[in-house]
Amino acid sequence: xxxxxxxxxxxxxxxxxxxxxxxxxxxxxxxxxxxxxxxxxxxxxxxxxxxxxxxxxxxxxxxxxxxxxxxxxxxxxxxxxxxxxxxxxxxxxxxxxxxxxxxxxxxxxxxxxxxxxxxxxxxxxxxxxxxxxxxxxxxxxxxxxxxxxxxxxxxxxxxxxxxxxxxxxxxxxxxxxxxxxx
Ligand SMILES: CC(C)(COP(=O)(O)OP(=O)(O)OC[C@H]1O[C@@H](n2cnc3c(N)ncnc32)[C@H](O)[C@@H]1OP(=O)(O)O)[C@@H](O)C(=O)NCCC(=O)NCCS
Numbered sequence: 001x002x003x004x005x006x007x008x009x010x011x012x013x014x015x016x017x018x019x020x021x022x023x024x025x026x027x028x029x030x031x032x033x034x035x036x037x038x039x040x041x042x043x044x045x046x047x048x049x050x051x052x053x054x055x056x057x058x059x060x061x062x063x064x065x066x067x068x069x070x071x072x073x074x075x076x077x078x079x080x081x082x083x084x085x086x087x088x089x090x091x092x093x094x095x096x097x098x099x100x101x102x103x104x105x106x107x108x109x110x111x112x113x114x115x116x117x118x119x120x121x122x123x124x125x126x127x128x129x130x131x132x133x134x135x136x137x138x139x140x141x142x143x144x145x146x147x148x149x150x151x152x153x154x155x156x157x158x159x160x161x162x163x164x165x166x167x168x169x170x171x172x173x174x175x176x177x178x179x180x181x182x
Contacts, residue, residue: 005137006163006170008146008154013127013134017152019120022112024077027121030068030086035061037073037081045104065092070129072121074105074114082106083114087122087129098126100136103145115148123152140166147174 021027030038035053042051060066070087083105087098100122105114126134136154138145156171158164 001139001141002166003139004162004166006140006166007135007137007157007159008149009157010123010134010152010154013123013132015153016123016127017116017120019117019124020113021074021117022114025114025117026075027117028073028075028081030061030071030073034068034071034073038071038084041073041081041084041104041106042102044106060086060088063092065089067129070122070125072118072125074117076109082109083118085115085118085122087125096131097133097135098122098131100134103136103148110144115145116152119148119152140170143170143173143177146170147177150174 019027035056038056039051039053043049061068061071065088067087072085073081074083076082085103086101088101090097090099100119103115103119105112105118123134134154135157136149138149140146156167158167
């Protein structure tokens with residue numbers, strides 16, 4: 001598995017789909033002390049325990065550019081936060097291009113459209129706050145994520161031949177997945 005970060009861009013924030021929540025679920029933004037909830041989802045989805053609430057505070061929520069209104073959670077009918085994503089600006093000065101950051105759904109909740117909900121919510125937030133385009137970084141083996149982002153208008157932005165090769169492989173696998181789905 002290649003851990004190389006590959007980039008996707010959405011060159012505009014027009015024609016955004018509407019947020020469609022599965023029945024009984026609700027969309028929330030971050031409230032005071034959200035970090036442990038966020039870390040629990042991230043650790044479960046990314047299969048490691050390297051993220052902590054403290055690290056989230058250090059890198060994101062303590063920064064002046066962090067806006068809790070751009071940090072989304074889907075809450076299940078049972079009241080559990082099950083998916084998350086947030087809007088980020090790589091520099092405090094950035095006014096055009098937002099980063100869709102840390103999209104994650106608990107493993108047992110995947111495949112219900114929740115990743116789509118939080119990603120779309122982030123894109124609407126960016127548009128509302130005056131940004132005009134979006135990007136993200138992922139890894140070539142994250143096929144569900146890549147398929148989701150493609151369906152939301154992101155396109156691959158390979159920076160060199162190595163990245164082009166990674167994209168060719170990933171897109172071929174997604175085509176195979178789609179062919180098997182039919
Ligand atoms: C990526 C992730 C957030 C998607 O969450 P989710 O709630 O399952 O998202 P959705 O249900 O909205 O969409 C998942 C899509 O992946 C597709 N998918 C599932 N398995 C797939 C596979 N093997 N290959 C390609 N696509 C696949 C599904 O068909 C679905 O698309 P559809 O809605 O058009 O049918 C989730 O898989 C996750 O947390 N993964 C681990 C963390 C991660 O990789 N995050 C992204 C980092 S950039």
